[in-house]
Amino acid sequence: MRKECTALALAGVLLLAAVPCAWPVCAQDAAPGTAVDIVFTHDTHSHLNTFTTMVDGLETELGGFARMNTLIEAQRAQNPDTLVIDGGDFSMGTLIQTVFETQAAELRMLGYLGCDVTTLGNHEFDYRSKGLANMLTSAQASGDAVPAMVVCNVDWDTMDAEGLTEGQQRLKDAFAAYGVSDYTVLEKGDVDIAVVGVFGKDALACAPTCELKFEDPIEAVKQTVADIKANEDVDMIVCVSHSGTWEDESKSEDELLAKAVPDLDLILSGHTHTEIEEPIQHGSTYVVSCGEYGKNLGELTLTQQADGRWAMSAYELIPITSDIAVHAATQQTIDSFMDTVDTDYLARFGYTKDQVLAENDIVFSTQKDLENIHEEHNLGDIIADAYVYAVENAADYDGVPVDLAVVPSGTVRDTYARGDITVEQVFNSFSLGIGADGVPGYPLISVYLTGREIRTAAEIDASVSDFMTTARLYCSGLNFTYNPHRLLLNKVTDVCLEDDGQRVALEDDKLYRIVADLYSGQMLSAVTDMSYGILAIVPKYADGTPITDFEDVIITENGRELKAWDSIARYMASFADTDGDGIANVPAYYSTTHGRKLVDTSRSPLALLKNPNKFTAVYAGLLAVAVLLIVLVVLLIRKLVKKARRRAA
Known part of the structure; x- marks a missing residue:
């Protein structure tokens, strides 16, 4: 029996050796x-x-x-x-x-x-x-x-x-x-x-x-x-x-x-x-x-x-659409997990997951739109506006107005459908992270930038976000115009603050209060790296001292972090009840855009060259150097040609 097994094994080895074997x-x-x-x-x-x-x-x-x-x-x-x-x-x-x-x-x-x-x-x-x-x-x-x-x-x-x-x-x-x-x-x-x-x-x-x-x-x-x-x-x-x-x-x-x-x-x-x-x-x-x-x-x-x-x-x-049957046992298991959310998390904010915050008849842009279509979007507008509202209406508001709120597209995770907007839907729209307090949800932070740096932020949006679409910026309090056909780092043609519908000119060295979420602050260095440090922004305290740890500038309310998603929820609930049913209604204001980010697609010489910034001078200098080098090369060639002709004569 042992000999038969040995013979079979040997035959198997020989058979395998005869078959080509291409890894893996x-x-x-x-x-x-x-x-x-x-x-x-x-x-x-x-x-x-x-x-x-x-x-x-x-x-x-x-x-x-x-x-x-x-x-x-x-x-x-x-x-x-x-x-x-x-x-x-x-x-x-x-x-x-x-x-x-x-x-x-x-x-x-x-x-x-x-x-x-x-x-x-x-x-x-x-x-x-x-x-x-x-x-x-x-x-x-x-x-x-x-x-x-x-x-x-x-x-x-x-x-x-x-x-x-x-x-x-x-x-x-x-x-x-x-x-x-x-x-x-x-x-x-x-x-x-x-x-x-x-x-x-x-x-x-x-x-x-x-x-x-x-x-x-x-x-x-x-x-x-x-x-x-x-x-x-x-x-x-x-x-x-x-x-x-x-x-x-x-x-x-x-x-x-x-x-x-x-x-x-x-x-x-x-x-x-x-x-x-x-x-x-x-x-x-x-x-x-x-x-x-x-x-x-x-x-x-x-x-x-x-x-x-x-x-x-x-x-x-x-x-995976609604015509696919729900696997009942799976849904029961999911429901058992969801039941822990109200008691273990939302209770500390005074919410329940199914609580209706507002009724919505507006068609909002999608999260994909924020990244893929480089223009103003009502979804970005409402979230940025919510930050300003929440900070300036906090129970212990410090009285310092917010000049500008910023929402990068990468922090927004979903949009708002028409119908009832619930606490769960608001959380899902801005669901990232955790604060320094160990509580889920990124908090808001407050920093200061100079007017010159705010212009740089607009240029980051216009020039850098094409290469990092999660860095597209949506703002409350800032209006700017950019032309995608202009030279890189010189696409923005007009920037101003907006206050109650009025244009406010930026002062280069004045400090302005900016509100964003913690993740955006932590990711700022990555965005700056996309421009190889050319477009640099240094967030500061109110006294102008550079911030080294963004957790030091987290906004709190009565000692607790003001979460970004909770800010949106508060703003939704603050809207007027226009149909008398006891529930807030998203205002018609958000059915359109308001010139916060204008796109000028003109290719006319005036549109491409107006309002040049410092990088235009750099480009001009490089062009002048290139032209000078070409002229020198041409002169050198002419000189060599003349020399060659004299020798030939």
Whole structure:
């Protein structure tokens, strides 16, 4: 019997040796024609429940894990070995995030859906090291099934060598307890799949409270894939990446990853909220994304080819709409999590999640509009106005008027549909972060800028935000005009403050009070870096001293932080009740725009050259130098030609 077994084993070895093996397909189980079904999500941002938003000017009900699970269960009925993966940023976006640390609802609900693997996004760090560590601990302690978590480029070696901070140590312990790893190997039918996770460069730039250090994403994935090849026997390698794709392919992180690490079969690309309608392919590597907030569920099938690689044989983004049945048990689980929000969070503000703040008949622009259409939007207007209202109507208002309130597009997470605007909807529209008080929700801050710096802020919006659309600015108290056809850093042609409908000229050296949210202040350096420091702004105290820590200028009311979302809620509730039903009505003022950001598209010489700033002089100087060099070169050539002719004569 032993000899027969030995002979069979030898025959098997000889057979394998005769078959060409192109990595990563060296496992014995998979064969050409084998198919793997995968469903995927990313950037769900705490959107466990169905929500209503504006799509093409219409109120549309989208998303929800209960409907998503109906689709996943249907897919599992066809193939029980379906791989379910998530690309990170599963938290921070709705009221459920307020119990992030204690309930870990988002991660537990991914587990409830049967998600096999996820990774970390930048917003998982919004509640700082302590918050993320507590969330991981709560998820593990719940006893619920939770997905594996993979991220390969945390640079523990450097942090250990430098000496771990308290926050870094807390996360290291939590990662170890949860089992966070570089990669994991899953068996799906006859196919062994390695899933590696990675955290992108832009994701790190968007995580100002993250204490961890990270290795270069591409180099880390290369090394991890090499480790997988050396230590594992797998048929496929999938990467769950929180890096993103961009229109500029030279900066599109996950496309660069696909080109640099050709052994990857699939990259699930999170972070940029992109809907990739047809998979991007570089070599044999596919890059896919399904968009944000669980609006779509991605489904695909990879089929093994004769050369051992995998071809995309099916791909679809399935909209999660109201015609999909609600999975009742899933919704009950979500409801049980939501029940904790009123008592554990909203009670301290005097609200309940279903409380109606105002009735709305206005069609507001969408969050995508704020980033993609560079002009004034009523959604930005109402939020900026809310900041001014809340500060100047606070119980302990200091009497110093707000000159300007600023709302970057990247801090706004959703719009307002027509109908009742509830506390939950207001929170969801501005749902980021946590304050220095440890309470969810970014607070407002108060800083001072000179008139010259306010002009610079307008130029940042006009010139820099095209390269960083999350930095588009929407203001209350500031009106400016820009021309997109003018020279870079010289696009703004007119800037003034606006007070009760009157234009107020800016004085270069005068200090003006500015209100924004804490995250915007913390991200200011990243925006300044986009202009390579040319457009620099230094926020100050009222006495002109530069601010070194934005937490020192958090606005409080009776000793408690004034949260940005609460400011919006207060403003909504302050509107007049115009129909006599006891509920405020959003005023018709917001049905149109008011010249806060005007776009001059003229290409006339006057429009392109009027009101030049200091950079115009720089451009003129560079042009003059270039012309001078050309003249000198021409003169030199003429001189050499004359010399050559004299010699020839």
